[in-house]
Amino acid sequence: MYRHKQKIQLPAELPPQLIVVIDTEEEFDWNAEPNPGETAVTAMDHIHRAQDIFNEYGLRPCYVVDYSIASQQRSVAPLRQFLEAGQCEIGAHLHPWVNPPLEEPFTRSNMYPGNLPADLEREKLTVLRDTIADAFGQTPVTYKAGRYGYGPNTTATLNALGFDIDLSVCPPLDARGDGGPDYRRYDAWPFWYGEAEQRILELPVTGGFVGWANGMSVPLFELAQMFRRLKAPGILSRLGAVDRLMLSPEGFTPKEHIKLTRFLYNQGVRTFTWSFHSPSVVPGHTSYVQNEQQLRAFLDAFREYFDFFFNELGGQANTPTGLKSLMEKFA
Incomplete structure (x- = not known):
């Protein structure tokens, strides 16, 4: 999928850079079959709960928005206010089952946009790009595939539609069970990919297998999954051998966020x-x-991690487009 990869090695003395990416989408049952009728965006009435924290720390998040968000005034209004105040960036996030044209069978596999026929994937992303441009007054250049579903035709589609930053790689996700991608062999390092004249910057989700198992992490973790009833994954984690972590307040604790960050x-x-x-x-x-x-714990995790990143680690706030400019200096 990601051809001609060129890993980006930044100087060791460079302060660590933090970006925030929000999958900005309708409310739906993640475990159910896709339902084109589920397009409610009521949670956007309260998105300031997160944005207020970002403002405290000087972070400009990138809201990658899907069609449900970009096509409804209720969800566009707060984001446009943030954008006009210079407090965020806007990118694209393709959820095929709510994004016109709705021509494909509504199956679990087709929730991953990269599984669609090339023409349909491109047509849907074209509609999304143009809807975002109409709603926010600027054309997005940053893309994150819905459900991390990058496919064999996605690069050509991004090139054709003017996208030059991708956020879809999600180590250590393995979504093959319902037709999704397998990112277990990817890592948190950014990379360029594609042809030289139309290269795209990949900024992966920060995640991975953490521990001293190193190259044996994937097979060891998979073996432990076979013995979950015996709590084998937890045992490996306590031994420091391998732990599967992501830099997200969803399902992971501040202690784990810091553990992952220090390791990487x-x-x-x-x-x-x-x-x-x-x-x-x-x-x-x-x-x-x-x-x-749980909401309080969720939001408290933001501040606890940001305090660590900026104060203890000496990090800096950035954005996807800002990182692209930075990477180009070291190309």
Whole structure:
């Protein structure tokens, strides 16, 4: 999928760079079959709960918005306010089952846009790009595939539509069970890919297998998954052998965020992505935030990690487009 990869090695003395990416989307049941009728965006009434924290720390998040968000005034209004105040960037996030034209069978596999026929994937992303441009007054250049579903034709589509930053790689996700991608062999390092004259910058979701198992992490973790009833994954984690972590407040704790960041930083990684889904700012919309107590823990994790990153690690805030400009200096 990502041909002609060129890993980007940033100087060790460069302060670590943090971007925030929000999968900004409608409220739907992640475990159900795709339903084109589920397009509610009520959680966007409360997106300021997260944005207010970003403003405290001087972070300009990138809201990657899907068609449900970009086509409804209720969700466009707060984001346009942030954008006009210079407080965010806007990118594209393709959820095929709610994005015209709706021509494909509504199956779990087709929720991954890269599985669609090339012409249909391009037509849907064209509609999304143009809808975003109409709603926000600027054409997006940053893309994140819905459900991380990058496919064999996606690069050509991004090139044709003017996208030059991708955020779809999600180590260590393995979504092959319902037709999705397998990112277990990818890591958190950014890279260029594609043809030289139309290269795209990849800024992966920050995640990976952490521990001393190193090259044996994937097979060891898979073996442990076979013995989950015996709590084998937890045992490996406590032994420091391998732990599967992501830099997200959804399902991971501040202690784990810091553990992952220190591990990657010591390996030489200098770019980090804090990511989550917009419906999580309201209890009941995602499995991660079901009540007010979980909401408080969710938002508290932002501040705890940002305090560590900026104060203890000496990091700097950035954006996807800002990182692209930075990477070009070291090309």
